[in-house]
Every structure is written in C-alpha cells, then in structure tokens.
Amino acid sequence: MKNGLLKMRVGTLLLAFFALCGCSTHxxxxxxxxxxxxxxxxxxxxxxxxxxxxxxxFTAQSAAQKAEVTTxxxxxxxxxxxxxxAKYLSFVxxxxxxxxxxxxxxxxxxxxxxxxxxxxxxxxxxxxxxxCRFSDEGSLSRLVRDGEFLLYSKN
Amino acid sequence: xxxxxxxxxxxxxxxxxxxxxxxxxANESDGLPRSPASLVNSSILQEFPAPELPICHDFYNYICxxxxxxxxxxxxxxxxxHPDVEGERIADGFLKNIIEKHPDWTSDQxxxxxxxxxxxxxxxxxxxxxxxxxxxxxxxxxxxxxEHVFTSREKREIVARVKKTELQLPPPASNYADEPDLFTRxxxxxxxxxxxxMRMRIGGAYLFxxxxxxxxxxxxxxxxGHSIDPCEIRQARLSYPAYDRLTACFLRTGLVQTSNTxxxxxxxxxxxxxxxxxxxxQVSAEALKTFSNEFHGAQLINATxxxxxxxxxxxxxxxxxxxxxxxxxxxxxxxxxxxxxxxxGIRSVLGCAVPEKSVSQYCSFESQNPLPNALKGPMGNPAxxxxxxxxxx
Numbered sequence: 001m002k003n004g005l006l007k008m009r010v011g012t013l014l015l016a017f018f019a020l021c022g023c024s025t026h027x028x029x030x031x032x033x034x035x036x037x038x039x040x041x042x043x044x045x046x047x048x049x050x051x052x053x054x055x056x057x058f059t060a061q062s063a064a065q066k067a068e069v070t071t072x073x074x075x076x077x078x079x080x081x082x083x084x085x086a087k088y089l090s091f092v093x094x095x096x097x098x099x100x101x102x103x104x105x106x107x108x109x110x111x112x113x114x115x116x117x118x119x120x121x122x123x124x125x126x127x128x129x130x131x132c133r134f135s136d137e138g139s140l141s142r143l144v145r146d147g148e149f150l151l152y153s154k155n
Numbered sequence: 156x157x158x159x160x161x162x163x164x165x166x167x168x169x170x171x172x173x174x175x176x177x178x179x180x181a182n183e184s185d186g187l188p189r190s191p192a193s194l195v196n197s198s199i200l201q202e203f204p205a206p207e208l209p210i211c212h213d214f215y216n217y218i219c220x221x222x223x224x225x226x227x228x229x230x231x232x233x234x235x236x237h238p239d240v241e242g243e244r245i246a247d248g249f250l251k252n253i254i255e256k257h258p259d260w261t262s263d264q265x266x267x268x269x270x271x272x273x274x275x276x277x278x279x280x281x282x283x284x285x286x287x288x289x290x291x292x293x294x295x296x297x298x299x300x301x302e303h304v305f306t307s308r309e310k311r312e313i314v315a316r317v318k319k320t321e322l323q324l325p326p327p328a329s330n331y332a333d334e335p336d337l338f339t340r341x342x343x344x345x346x347x348x349x350x351x352x353m354r355m356r357i358g359g360a361y362l363f364x365x366x367x368x369x370x371x372x373x374x375x376x377x378x379x380g381h382s383i384d385p386c387e388i389r390q391a392r393l394s395y396p397a398y399d400r401l402t403a404c405f406l407r408t409g410l411v412q413t414s415n416t417x418x419x420x421x422x423x424x425x426x427x428x429x430x431x432x433x434x435x436x437q438v439s440a441e442a443l444k445t446f447s448n449e450f451h452g453a454q455l456i457n458a459t460x461x462x463x464x465x466x467x468x469x470x471x472x473x474x475x476x477x478x479x480x481x482x483x484x485x486x487x488x489x490x491x492x493x494x495x496x497x498x499x500g501i502r503s504v505l506g507c508a509v510p511e512k513s514v515s516q517y518c519s520f521e522s523q524n525p526l527p528n529a530l531k532g533p534m535g536n537p538a539x540x541x542x543x544x545x546x547x548x
Contacts, residue, residue, distance in 0.1 A: 054341065138333030145336045149265075152251045
C-alpha cells in the first residue's frame with residue numbers, strides 16, 4: 001500500500017514535470033494540429049497503397065474553403081466529388097494523427113506485399129508516413145474508409 | 156480438300172474440335188500425343204495444312220490487343236470480364252446510395268447493409284464453389300506428383316497449407332472488420348497475417364468485374380497458389396528440391412526476370428508471382444479441359460481469353476495503356492504468352508500445336524536443373540543462392 005502511494009506521488013511529480021517542460025507532446029500536438037488544419041489556407045492529402053495487384057490512391061485537397069476528393073485505381077479515376085468542408089477538416093486531422101503514429105512494419109520490408117504511404121500538406125508543412133497494410137491492424141483501411149464516407153457526405 | 160480447308164479457316168474451332176475427337180482415337184493407335192491441328196496436318200489435309208487459330212500464334216496480342224468480345228453464341232457462356240475500374244464504380248454506387256438514403260446511420264450500419272447488397276448469396280456461392288474446386292485441383296496436382304518429385308512428407312506439408320487457407324467472405328461485415336475498404340475494391344488476395352492465419356479475401360467490386368467462371372478459376376488458382384509459393388515455403392522454414400528445380404527453370408527461361416537488384420523473395424523479385432501464375436495456369440487448363448466437352452469453338456476461345464484477360468494492361472481514361480510495376484510481377488506478355496499460353500494443356504484444349512520440345516521445355520516440378528555439377532549442391536540442388544538471398548543469374 002505504501003509502495004503504491006509512493007508510486008502515485010512519484011507519478012504525479014513526473015507528470016507535472018513533463019507538463020511543465022512540454023515533453024508530453026501527444027495531446028498538445030493534436031490540438032495544435034486541429035488548429036493548424038482549421039486555419040490552413042491550402043491542405044492536401046494523399047493516401048496510396050497496394051492491395052492485391054493494384055495501386056489505389058485517395059487524394060483530397062482544399063483551397064478557398066472548397067474541398068474535393070478523388071479516388072484512383074491505378075491511373076483511372078474511380079470517383080471524384082466536392083465534399084463537405086467541415087467533415088473534410090475533421091478527416092484531415094485524422095490523417096495527420098495517423099501520419100504521426102509509428103507503424104509496425106516498414107513499407108520497404110521484404111515481407112510487405114501491401115505497402116502504403118500517407119502524406120498530408122498543411123500550408124507549407126508536410127507530414128508523411130509509410131507502413132505495411134497487413135501488419136497495421138486495419139488502421140490504414142479504416143482511414144481510407146473514413147475518406148470514402150467523406151466522399152459521399154453531402155456538400 | 157480446298158473446301159474443307161476453307162471451312163476450317165472460316166469456322167475455325169468447331170471443325171478442329173470435332174477433329175480432335177477423331178484425333179483422340181487416333182492417339183490410341185500410335186500412342187503419340189498430337190494436337191488436333193497436327194492431326195489435320197498429318198492425315199487429312201496433307202496438301203493444304205490447316206491454319207492454326209490466331210490465338211495459338213500469339214496469346215498475348217490476341218487476348219489483349221485485337222480480341223473483341225464475341226457476340227451471341229460465341230461468348231464465354233459463363234460471363235464476361237469487365238475492366239477493373241468498372242467493378243469499383245458499381246460497388247461505390249451501392250455505398251453512395253446507402254449513405255445518401257440513410258445519412259443518420261453509423262458506419263457499421265452502412266457496412267452491414269453494403270455487404271448485404273454486394274455479397275449476395277448468389278454471388279458468393281459462385282466464388283465459394285470456384286474456391287473449393289480450385290483447392291481440390293491444387294491438392295490433386297501436388298498429391299499426383301511422383302515420389303521422386305515430392306516425398307510423402309513434402310506432399311503432406313504442402314497440401315496442409317492449401318487446406319489451411321480459408322476463404323473469408325462477408326456477410327457479416329465484421330469478417331472484414333480490419334479491412335472495411337475492401338467492400339468496394341476489386342482486389343482478390345491471399346495473405347498470411349502476423350498471427351499466422353492464412354486466408355483469401357475477395358473485394359466486393361470483383362464480384363461485378365468477373366462474371367466469367369474461368370477468370371474466377373484462374374484468379375483463385377493464382378491466389379491460392381501463393382499459399383504454397385516458394386517464398387511462403389521459405390518463410391515457413393521449409394525447402395523442397397522440386398521447388399528449387401522449378402525456380403531454376405523459371406530463371407533459365409526468363410519467366411522470372413533477373414537483375415542486379417533482385418533479391419530472392421525480397422526486393423525486385425517476381426518469383427512468387429510467377430509461381431502463382433503457374434499454379435493458376437495448371438488449374439485453368441483443368442477447368443478448360445473439363446468444359447471443352449460442353450463449350451465449343453469461339454465459346455472455348457473466349458473462355459480461355461477470359462481466364463487471363465484482366466492480366467492485360469488496362470487503358471486509362473486517355474486510352475493510354477497503364478504502366479505496370481514489373482518489379483514483383485512479370486510483364487503481361489510473359490504472364491499471358493509464356494506462362495499461360497505455352498502451357499501444353501491449354502494449347503491442347505484449343506487445338507493449338509503442342510510440339511514435343513515445348514512440352515519438355517515448359518517448367519514443371521520435374522524440370523531438370525541444367526546447372527553444371529560444380530554449381531550444384533547436395534542432391535543436385537543449386538547451392539549458389541538460387542533460393543537463398545540475392546542471385547545474379
């Protein structure tokens with residue numbers, strides 16, 4: 001019990017220390033990103049991934065408060081539409097958050113048959129991430145799915 | 156004689172196939188494997204050799220460049236193969252309708268409705284039937300190999316992998332909970348999860364793209380072939396001399412391209428895809444042979460073309476052929492012309508000439524390894540890295 005209390009106190013002190021020195025980056029960074037996204041003049045998202053034998057791409061961009069999404073299968077456009085701006089901003093925040101997380105297997109790994117790459121540009125700032133779809137516990141797939149829901153959201 | 160020759164030219168396959176029946180009985184007398192075309196050449200139309208079907212001369216160009224889908228009776232009776240992108244647009248259309256009709260639904264509700272509409276019992280039953288058929292044929296292919304190709308233990312190991320691979324299909328949508336975007340994709344693939352589960356998954360769009368039974372068979376054969384491809388076998392820490400011989404043959408005949416940057420089962424390596432095409436081709440040959448009693452002439456040619464039609468480069472919206480990545484896949488020409496079109500069983504079904512030399516040169520588990528003895532390891536297997544690490548062949 002004493003040990004437990006001691007650990008809690010040490011933990012509280014450490015938390016306070018990290019908060020003061022700004023080392024606890026996750027929540028702070030997330031808020032900052034949301035702000036960045038909300039105030040950005042130009043944003044661009046590109047998610048490309050290999051599935052089976054095909055290269056798929058999901059691109060989205062906004063400028064002058066208009067947002068557009070295009071999906072590709074190889075070079076062919078599958079769908080293209082203007083999308084709801086508010087939902088678009090929320091999606092971009094999700095993509096930034098995804099790009100900041102570490103991924104289990106690098107796209108270049110020999111065993112990776114399904115590499116992906118995610119790039120977000122917010123004004124001049126670029127976030128990129130790559131990995132392997134099948135060892136990513138579905139996070140890339142769910143991100144793409146969110147993008148598809150965005151595509152069909154009413155403008 | 157001239158009339159008969161013209162008839163063959165004009166109506167092509169029906170007459171050739173008819174002659175094949177005759178040829179089969181002729182074989183019984185002399186025991187020599189000969190194609191219907193060679194029979195025509197040798198015994199009936201000696202003065203006017205029958206022209207072979209155009210597909211026999213150039214599978215790739217016939218299927219990818221010049222071949223138009225036949226109308227009416229000449230069609231593959233099981234259905235056609237649409238461009239990949241069309242299937243994705245159809246599947247996307249279902250998703251769009253559901254979201255527009257039910258804007259208040261959660262993504263889980265949308266997905267559940269989507270799989271109900273896309274993966275209908277009729278569509279999935281077809282895929283399941285094809286999967287079972289292909290699984291049985293691959294098991295048979297392995298089990299029927301002579302003892303000098305695979306030992307009993309090797310057969311058991313390989314067959315176990317084929318049988319262990321599970322076809323996963325929705326509904327429910329939760330079957331693809333970790334890959335919900337697959338519902339609207341055209342892709343079919345084999346994968347081994349980090350936990351070691353071996354499974355095949357079918358993108359919803361594929362159900363709209365491939366109506367042809369023969370395309371489904373080749374696709375399933377290719378993907379299930381991955382469960383036993385040389386790289387998966389190596390990953391499982393297994394090794395078979397017959398695989399080494401087959402790999403050596405792929406390299407020797409250019410079915411697997413070699414380069415300084417190729418790392419076997421790693422970067423810039425086509426080995427696993429070539430093997431999967433090779434397995435898909437063996438299975439397709441069986442399927443076409445089985446159906447050649449029912450289908451005739453142009454139907455059979457179209458069924459054959461449909462088997463591999465989606466391997467062609469597909470033109471984009473500007474009518475430019477797509478640039479394919481050949482770092483892991485052989486080029487469409489190699490896949491269609493060399494791996495598929497040179498397969499003796501496929502050629503025989505169509506009535507194309509099957510020279511004895513081409514039968515012996517076509518890669519198989521029994522292919523001989525022509526490497527000089529100095530380069531061979533114990534038991535005659537290549538010891539110079541053909542199946543391990545980088546190769547500069």
